[in-house]
Each structure stands twice: as structure tokens, then as C-alpha cells.
Amino acid sequence: MLNWEQSREVLDSLWRHKLRSGLTSLSVFWGMLMLVLLLGSGNGLQRGVTFQFKDDAINSIWIYPGVTSMPYRGLPAGRSIQLTNNDYDAIRQEESSVDRLTGRYYLQGEYSVSRGERSSSYYIRCVHPDHQYVENTTVVEGRYLNNFDLARYRKVCVIGIDVVDGLYDPDETVLGSYLKIKGVLYQVIGIFDDSGGRNENKQIYVPVSTAQRVDNGQDQLSQLMMTTYGSDIETSKQLEASLRSRLSETHRFDPADEQALYISNSLEEFKRFLGLFAGIQAFIWVIGILTLIAGIIGISNIMLISVTERTREIGVRKALGATNSSIVSMIMQESILITAISGYLGMMLGIGILWVVNVYVLPTEPSAETMFLNPGVTPGVVIGALTILVVSGGLSGLIPAIRAVRIAPAVAMKS
Amino acid sequence: MIHLHNIRKSYQIGTRKLEVLKGIDLQIGAGEFVAIMGSSGSGKSTLLNVLGILDDYDDGLYELDGVPIRNLKPDQAARYRNAFIGFVFQSFNLLPFKNAVENVALPLYYKGVGRKERNRKALEYLGRVGLADWADHLPSEMSGGQNQRVAIARALVSQPKVILADEPTGALDSQTSLEIMELFKAVNQEGISVLIVTHEDDVARRTNRLIRLRDGLIDQHATLPESATHA
Numbered sequence: 001m002l003n004w005e006q007s008r009e010v011l012d013s014l015w016r017h018k019l020r021s022g023l024t025s026l027s028v029f030w031g032m033l034m035l036v037l038l039l040g041s042g043n044g045l046q047r048g049v050t051f052q053f054k055d056d057a058i059n060s061i062w063i064y065p066g067v068t069s070m071p072y073r074g075l076p077a078g079r080s081i082q083l084t085n086n087d088y089d090a091i092r093q094e095e096s097s098v099d100r101l102t103g104r105y106y107l108q109g110e111y112s113v114s115r116g117e118r119s120s121s122y123y124i125r126c127v128h129p130d131h132q133y134v135e136n137t138t139v140v141e142g143r144y145l146n147n148f149d150l151a152r153y154r155k156v157c158v159i160g161i162d163v164v165d166g167l168y169d170p171d172e173t174v175l176g177s178y179l180k181i182k183g184v185l186y187q188v189i190g191i192f193d194d195s196g197g198r199n200e201n202k203q204i205y206v207p208v209s210t211a212q213r214v215d216n217g218q219d220q221l222s223q224l225m226m227t228t229y230g231s232d233i234e235t236s237k238q239l240e241a242s243l244r245s246r247l248s249e250t251h252r253f254d255p256a257d258e259q260a261l262y263i264s265n266s267l268e269e270f271k272r273f274l275g276l277f278a279g280i281q282a283f284i285w286v287i288g289i290l291t292l293i294a295g296i297i298g299i300s301n302i303m304l305i306s307v308t309e310r311t312r313e314i315g316v317r318k319a320l321g322a323t324n325s326s327i328v329s330m331i332m333q334e335s336i337l338i339t340a341i342s343g344y345l346g347m348m349l350g351i352g353i354l355w356v357v358n359v360y361v362l363p364t365e366p367s368a369e370t371m372f373l374n375p376g377v378t379p380g381v382v383i384g385a386l387t388i389l390v391v392s393g394g395l396s397g398l399i400p401a402i403r404a405v406r407i408a409p410a411v412a413m414k415s
Numbered sequence: 416m417i418h419l420h421n422i423r424k425s426y427q428i429g430t431r432k433l434e435v436l437k438g439i440d441l442q443i444g445a446g447e448f449v450a451i452m453g454s455s456g457s458g459k460s461t462l463l464n465v466l467g468i469l470d471d472y473d474d475g476l477y478e479l480d481g482v483p484i485r486n487l488k489p490d491q492a493a494r495y496r497n498a499f500i501g502f503v504f505q506s507f508n509l510l511p512f513k514n515a516v517e518n519v520a521l522p523l524y525y526k527g528v529g530r531k532e533r534n535r536k537a538l539e540y541l542g543r544v545g546l547a548d549w550a551d552h553l554p555s556e557m558s559g560g561q562n563q564r565v566a567i568a569r570a571l572v573s574q575p576k577v578i579l580a581d582e583p584t585g586a587l588d589s590q591t592s593l594e595i596m597e598l599f600k601a602v603n604q605e606g607i608s609v610l611i612v613t614h615e616d617d618v619a620r621r622t623n624r625l626i627r628l629r630d631g632l633i634d635q636h637a638t639l640p641e642s643a644t645h646a
Contacts, residue, residue: 005530016512316508319469321497321525321573323490405489410460410469413508 006326010333017306024302024335025342028389031295032343035288035385036350036377042284044354044375046277051373059099060134061240062264063224063247069259072252081251081260085212085219088128090246091226097239099229102128103221105208107182113204114180115167122163123203124181126211134225135194137205142175142190149189150209157181158190160201181206184214236267292385299389300396303335307400314404315412324405331401332394339393343386351377416576416608417443417466422475424461435461436472437631443610445576448603450619450639451612453628460581462628463612467500467579468492480576497525501570501607505582507562509554515541515565516550522573540568544598560591567598571607578602580611584618596621 014021065081088103105126113122125131132144139158149156157179164174178185186206194200212218228236240263245255253260307314314327354375362372404412419441425434435458443449453459464470465477468484477484479499487495501522502508509518520537528536541547544564554562563583570578580599584592596618603609611622619625620639627634 005524008530009524013512312508313510316510317521317525318493319467319496319502319508320522320569321493323493323525325490326525408464408470410464410467413504 024338027298028339029342029346032346033350034291040354040375040377044372047373048371059228060266064262066259068253070254070257072254083221097228099227100130100133101226102131104223105211106222118167120166126206126208137192137194139190140193149207153210155186156189157186158205160203161193162201233267296392299393303396304400311412315409318409327405328401331397335397336394339390343389416445418478420476422472424472446606447608448623449610450622451626457628458631459612459628468496499576501575501578503566503570503580503583505585507566514551519569540572544568559587577608
């Protein structure tokens with residue numbers, strides 16, 4: 001079926017019908033280009049979001065005390081659970097899979113912060129030094145809280161850059177100055193910048209021990225947060241179970257009582273996001289397949305029209321001695337050649353564009369804002385798509401060609 | 416050369432069956448120069464299609480150069496057409512995207528002749544119809560008469576036994592028609608049978624034998640119109 005003479009005839013025919021060939025090429029080229037760009041950016045989006053999760057400590061566990069909903073060992077339901085420093089110490093000493101650990105103590109009432117004449121409302125977090133790692137806080141000036149601050153109940157604080165903007169003139173020295181929080185003066189020892197959330201930079205961190213003492217909070221903790229070593233879901237689930245049984249023992253609630261203790265495991269959340277990615281991925285695939293189908297319809301249309309347009313030519317060729325198979329094979333070769341070449345070019349351009357975006361448009365180092373990372377396509381997938389296009393290009397030439405050669409040449413030449 | 420025995424052919428038009436050829440008996444010898452005439456609907460185009468193996472027939476027997484042409488597979492029909500018959504059409508039927516020499520070479524391509532030999536022969540036959548200098552021109556760049564000459568060269572290039580021409584002068588002016596008929600005459604004098612379907616007396620007069628069709632049958636009493644030029 002394939003020979004040099006016929007290939008020459010095919011190339012010649014394609015070359016002489018530039019408009020027709022051009023239109024067919026364009027539709028295949030465009031379909032392939034879109035497919036590559038779509039799949040590539042989908043992959044980039046997924047990689048970017050995955051990267052964000054890696055950056056944001058996907059291995060963290062947060063514990064909030066609640067109110068018991070089941071009676072337990074003679075104790076009635078409806079008791080409030082209160083975490084304490086003892087829980088912190090016990091977890092610190094006995095849970096080997098815990099890497100960073102911090103408590104949070106919430107101050108009661110208004111969080112009014114003043115400095116001389118100026119005052120404003122900010123968020124106060126009373127925490128352990130490890131909080132810096134759990135929240136990913138970047139200190140830009142001075143230092144963060146340390147264990148000495150806690151041990152000596154120092155009245156010191158680390159403030160966000162938005163607090164600096166609100167309470168200080170631009171040329172004022174911030175470090176070493178004092179802020180009055182709920183009537184007590186705290187010395188500023190550090191400034192931080194946390195791009196994490198909207199209000200993160202409106203936070204003021206003070207040592208949890210100081211706050212407990214000043215607020216008469218004894219050894220109460222409002223919340224515990226920790227990260228685990230490694231990030232496998234197995235370790236994380238084990239730790240979660242261990243924490244629940246430990247705390248149910250200490251605070252006497254039913255381990256099955258979900259409302260007595262809320263444990264939020266970001267790894268689980270991460271797994272939920274993986275589900276979301278699967279959704280995005282499926283969406284991209286649906287769009288990709290629809291693009292492909294649009295491309296196939298485009299080729300089929302042009303092939304159908306071009307073969308119909310060539311009915312007369314087919315009739316003439318047959319009158320001159322062309323066999324049906326030689327005509328069908330000629331049309332097939334034309335359509336396969338044109339879809340293969342233009343599909344390949346579309347694929348290469350798409351890959352080229354993704355490469356340019358990757359190298360010249362995206363920042364070289366992923367940052368906290370990165371939502372799009374290493375856009376690219378799997379070679380197998382695009383080559384598969386190209387193959388489908390080429391095969392359907394061939395088929396969409398085949399069907400009208402078979403129909404066309406069935407027309408008696410006498411009739412075909414009259415068309 | 417051509418033996419037709421009781422050829423019948425009908426077309427199905429809706430629920431009605433239209434008989435076009437109602438039993439044609441015809442013998443045409445090698446080297447004859449024949450005109451087929453008849454009013455429209457007389458069946459002359461159908462007869463030509465049957466003779467050219469472009470269309471099948473229902474009943475009877477058609478022998479071409481001793482070979483029965485009956486129930487052929489499409490590819491076999493294509494090979495016989497290529498080997499035995501050269502076609503010339505009213506509307507030339509040149510491929511518009513191929514130049515003169517490529518059009519003439521096309522039957523040789525389907526015969527499996529190599530490219531060089533093909534082009535050499537095609538040029539030779541273009542020369543015979545006086546168009547050697549026009550080899551590189553597309554059909555759209557040539558006059559009707561030139562197109563028909565190219566078509567005749569194409570019909571001759573595969574050295575057929577029979578040339579079948581369907582209203583070959585129908586789209587040409589009278590002077591050009593005359594030239595084309597001279598060309599056919601020259602071809603015929605080389606021993607190739609030439610059959611021309613026409614409705615022009617002028618054309619028929621230049622042939623040696625007239626077959627007149629009437630309602631799907633051959634009119635036995637047809638004679639060539641008196642002609643001053645016919646010797």
C-alpha cells in the first residue's frame with residue numbers, strides 16, 4: 001500500500017491544495033495545541049497547590065477541648081474539658097512522634113492594645129516558642145519568644161508588621177518599646193511577617209506562662225498544636241488515637257466522645273485536597289477529551305467535504321484506470337499525513353509554550369504565592385492523544401473515500 | 416474489436432423502471448471511425464458508459480477485444496479501462512491542480528510506469544497533439560481546444576485499442592472542433608478505433624460510420640449525412 005510513487009502523488013496533491021490542507025492542518029494543530037496547554041496547566045496547577053501544602057506543615061494536629069456529650073465512669077455529660085500545662089508536658093515527654101508542640105491560651109475580654117495616646121484592637125496569642133514553626137512565622141527584626149521568656153514569665157511580645165504600622169510612626173524605634181495589653185506593659189522584642197492569612201500580621205504573640213499568670217488563668221491552655229516527624233498518614237493517625245486516649249484518661253471522658261475533644265488533623269485535610277485534585281484532574285481530562293472530540297469532528301468535517309469535493313477527481317482517476325483501493329489508500333495517506341504532521345507541530349508548540357512559561361515567566365524558586373509549578377505534560381498522554389487524532393483523521397478520510405469510490409465513475413464525473 | 420449482443424440496461428427511478436438500452440446489437444471492427452448519434456434520452460451516453468466499462472449492464476454480452484466484459488470486480492474494470500480504452504470528455508475532465516504533462520502521465524501512473532518513463536512518454540504525446548511547449552501549464556491557463564488536446568494526449572498515452580469520446584467538441588467553437596476532429600482522424604489512421612458520441616452533423620460527417628440510436632435501439636437505416644469533405 002505504501003510506496004514512493006504514491007507518496008509523491010500524495011505529497012503533490014496536498015501541496016497543490018494548499019487551502020484545503022491548511023484548514024485541515026489548522027484544526028488538528030489547534031486541537032493538539034489546546035490539549036497540551038490544558039493538560040500542562042492543569043498539571044502545573046496541581047503541582048503548585050501540592051507545593052503549597054508541603055510548605056504549610058501538612059503534618060500538623062490541632063486539639064481543641066469541647067464539652068462531653070456522654071456520661072463516663074459515673075460522671076455526667078455536659079462537662080467542659082479544660083486542657084492544662086500538664087497535658088503539654090506529658091505530650092512533650094511521652095509522645096515521641098511529636099516534633100514541634102505549642103499551646104495557646106486565649107485572653108478573656110477585649111484585646112485592646114495601647115501605646116501612649118494610640119490604641120487599637122489586635123489579636124493576642126499566648127503561645128510556646130514552637131508556635132513559630134507550627135504557624136511558619138518569619139521574624140524580620142529582633143527575635144521570637146524563647147524558653148527563658150516562659151520560664152521567667154517575662155512581659156515581652158512579638159508583633160506583626162501591621163501592628164507596627166498601626167501603633168508606630170515610620171521613624172520610631174520599635175524594638176525595646178512598650179505596649180499596654182489589658183493594662184499590663186509588654187516590651188516588644190521582635191517583629192514578624194507572616195504571609196499566611198489575612199489577619200496574621202495583626203497578631204501579637206506573648207509567652208503563654210506570662211499570660212496565664214497575668215490573666216489569672218492558672219495552668220489552663222485553650223488549645224494545643226503540634227507537628228509530627230515525617231508526614232505519613234499512618235504515624236499521624238496513630239498519634240491522633242494516642243492523644244485521644246491519653247487525654248480521655250487524664251480528663252475522664254469517653255474516648256468515643258467526639259464532642260469532648262476536637263482533633264483536627266491537617267494530613268486528613270491534605271487527603272481531602274488530594275480528592276479535590278482528583279476532581280481537578282478529572283475536569284481537565286473531560287475538557288481534554290472534549291477538545292479532542294472537537295478536533296476529531298473538525299477533521300471529519302473537512303475530510304468529508306474534501307472527499308465530496310473530489311468526487312469528480314475520483315471519477316476521472318477511475319476512468320483512467322485507478323483501482324478503488326489505490327484511491328482509498330491515497331485519501332487515507334493524505335489525511336493521516338496531514339493530521340500527523342500538524343498534530344505533531346501543535347504538540348511541539350504547546351510543549352514549547354509550556355517550557356517558555358516554565359523558564360521565563362514563572363519565578364525560578366517557588367514561593368509562598370506559588371500556585372502554578374512546573375507546568376508540563378506526560379509524553380505518553382500527548383502521544384496517545386496524537387495517535388487518536390491521526391487514527392480518527394485516517395478513519396474520517398476512509399469512510400467518505402469508500403463511499404466515493406462506490407459511485408460509478410460515469411456518475412462521479414458528472415458531479 | 417467490440418461485440419455487443421442484445422445489451423439491455425435499465426435504471427430504477429423511484430418505483431418506476433426506466434429501460435434505456437432495449438437490446439443493442441453492434442459490431443465495431445478494429446480501426447473503425449464511428450459516430451454515435453441520437454436525441455437526448457436515446458441512450459447514447461449510457462451506451463458509451465457501458466462500452467467504457469464505466470457502468471454495468473443488466474443483460475446481454477459485451478466482448479472487448481475478445482474479452483467478455485461482464486460482472487467485473489471494480490479493480491478488474493479499472494485495469495481493463497486502463498489497458499483498452501482512452502476517454503475524451505466534453506468537459507475535458509483534466510485534474511485542475513496538475514499541469515498538462517502530469518495530466519497526460521496519469522494513466523501511466525495507474526499502469527505502474529516509472530516516473531521518468533511516464534514523463535518522457537507524456538511529453539512525447541503532448542508533442543503529437545502540438546502542445547509540447549505547454550507542458551508546464553495548468554488546465555486553467557489553456558484554451559478549451561488546448562485542454563481537449565491534452566485530454567486526447569492523455570487518452571492516447573496508454574496506447575489503448577479504442578478511444579471513446581463523449582461530445583468531444585461540445586464545448587468548443589467550430590474552428591477548434593474542426594481541428595480536434597482532424598486530430599481524431601489522424602489517431603484513427605494509426606489503427607486505433609475511435610467512437611464519438613455527438614449530436615452535431617458536422618462532427619458525424621467526418622467519421623466513417625454512423626450509428627443512430629432511437630429509444631434505446633439502433634436505427635438500422637441511418638446513413639451518414641452527405642458531406643462534401645468526406646471522400
